[in-house]
Every structure is written in C-alpha cells, then in structure tokens.
Amino acid sequence: xxxxxxxxxxxxxxxxxxxxxxxxxxxxxxxxxxxxxxxxxxxxxxxxxxxxxxxxxxxxxxxxxxxxxxxxxxxxxxxxxxxxxxxxxxxxxxxxxxxxxxxxxxxxxxxxxxxxxxxxxxxxxxxxxxxxxxxxxxxxxxxxxxxxxxxxxxxxxxxxxxxxxxxxxxxx
Numbered sequence: 001x002x003x004x005x006x007x008x009x010x011x012x013x014x015x016x017x018x019x020x021x022x023x024x025x026x027x028x029x030x031x032x033x034x035x036x037x038x039x040x041x042x043x044x045x046x047x048x049x050x051x052x053x054x055x056x057x058x059x060x061x062x063x064x065x066x067x068x069x070x071x072x073x074x075x076x077x078x079x080x081x082x083x084x085x086x087x088x089x090x091x092x093x094x095x096x097x098x099x100x101x102x103x104x105x106x107x108x109x110x111x112x113x114x115x116x117x118x119x120x121x122x123x124x125x126x127x128x129x130x131x132x133x134x135x136x137x138x139x140x141x142x143x144x145x146x147x148x149x150x151x152x153x154x155x156x157x158x159x160x161x162x163x164x165x166x167x168x169x170x171x172x
Contacts, residue, residue, distance in 0.1 A: 018045045020049045028048075028055075028075060031068060031071050032076075035136035036075075036142075039082065039132055040076060040079070042082045043079065046088070047078055047081060054074045054169050055071050055074035058165055061165050061169065065162070069140075069141040073166060074169070080124065080125030080126060081129070083121045083128045083132075084121040084122035086122050090115070090122075093119065094119040127147060129147070130146045141162075144158050149166070153167070
C-alpha cells in the first residue's frame with residue numbers, strides 16, 4: 001500500500017501508549033543480543049509495537065530464512081530514531097518539515113540545538129541507527145538494513161528477496 005496510507009496508520013497507531021505485550025517483549029529479548037535489546041528497549045512504545053509486528057510477519061513470510069540477523073533487522077531498522085527523542089507530534093512536524101523544506105535542507109538541521117536538531121536527527125535515523133548497531137556488534141545484514149531501509153531496492157546490499165520482504169512488511 002505504502003506512502004501516505006502507511007504514515008496515516010503509523011500515526012493513529014502511535015496515539016495508543018505503551019509497548020508490546022510481555023510475551024512479545026520476551027520473544028524480542030530471546031532474538032536480540034544483549035546490546036541490541038538494550039537499544040530496542042529505549043525505543044518509543046509505539047515503535048516497539050511496530051517493530052514486533054514487522055518481525056513477526058517477516059518470520060511468518062520467510063519461515064526458516066528468517067534468521068536471527070533478519071529478525072534483528074526487522075526489530076531494529078528504525079533504531080536511529082531514539083537519538084531524536086521525538087514523540088508523535090514531533091514526528092508529524094519532522095515529516096512536514098521534510099516535505100516543505102526538503103529532506104536535504106531538514107537533514108542539515110542535525111547540528112542545530114533544540115527541536116530543529118532533533119528533527120534533523122530524526123530524518124537521519126537510518127545512518128544513526130546503522131552506527132548504533134555497528135557499535136552494538138550487530139550482524140552486517142542488520143546494520144545494512146538499518147542504513148538502507150529507505151533507499152531504492154537497486155541500492156540495497158542485502159539479498160534482494162530478504163530486502164523485499166522486510167520492505168513490504170514495514171510499509172504495509
């Protein structure tokens with residue numbers, strides 16, 4: 001479906017506070033390394049719920065090909081957003097800023113203080129997330145997907161079949 005529909009669903013889903021159920025949290029803790037789990041647990045509650053939904057659907061679609069690095073990629077693809085510390089309304093502002101000012105202009109705000117800097121970091125979340133995951137010792141596939149999940153398919157460095165499933169499930 002993609003685009004506006006995806007953003008609309010994420011917006012309304014983010015209005016419900018809290019993270020995933022305890023059973024899902026335990027599953028995530030079993031899938032991720034200790035360092036990865038520590039990052040995942042820092043995410044905004046609705047982001048944790050979203051990533052569990054993505055990972056569970058990836059696991060369903062890929063079966064045995066849903067290896068630990070693939071599931072970690074599904075659970076941690078948006079991890080760079082933790083650096084921005086924006087709630088629902090801040091994310092709306094960031095999305096609008098990227099639309100109005102242009103993503104390139106908005107990402108230059110990363111060095112600014114206050115809300116503008118947080119918006120810049122939010123828009124740079126793929127690069128920030130990849131750096132966080134590399135430091136956490138994540139598998140190369142997990143790091144690559146965090147960095148590439150908003151890039152065109154022809155630029156992906158992971159197996160295109162895996163990338164397609166990760167992308168489609170995240171964009172549903």
